[in-house]
Amino acid sequence: MSIHTQVWKAVFGRPADAIEKSVENADEYMIIDNDPPIERHISVPRDMSQLSCSSFTAGIVEAVMDGLGFPARVTAHNTPTAQFPSRTTILIKLEQSVLDREELQSSR
Numbered sequence: 001m002s003i004h005t006q007v008w009k010a011v012f013g014r015p016a017d018a019i020e021k022s023v024e025n026a027d028e029y030m031i032i033d034n035d036p037p038i039e040r041h042i043s044v045p046r047d048m049s050q051l052s053c054s055s056f057t058a059g060i061v062e063a064v065m066d067g068l069g070f071p072a073r074v075t076a077h078n079t080p081t082a083q084f085p086s087r088t089t090i091l092i093k094l095e096q097s098v099l100d101r102e103e104l105q106s107s108r
Helices: 003-012 055-067 096-106
Strands: 018-021 028-033 072-078 088-094
Touching: 003 018, 003 028, 003 055, 055 072, 055 088, 088 096
Parallel strands: none
Antiparallel strands: 018 028, 028 088, 072 088
């Protein structure tokens, strides 16, 4: 997946901090951004603390994945740490058809 590097760099001017494959679910990947640029310029009211402004970024990732033929459900989650209070995880959950296609191609 080059989304966390090439696409991130084209959109935000730098690559994402990491990408991880889920060890629990074969259909899930997580893109980690410790300091999302979009979060720097938007103030979220305290009563809406669960709102992730990076949902916009998740929409971009979902559109790119779909355009590349890898349909997926993509969501944004606030995952702050003491060092990175704005840290965000973009969760990519591939559709079953993608896993089936990849399994069929690898068995050839």
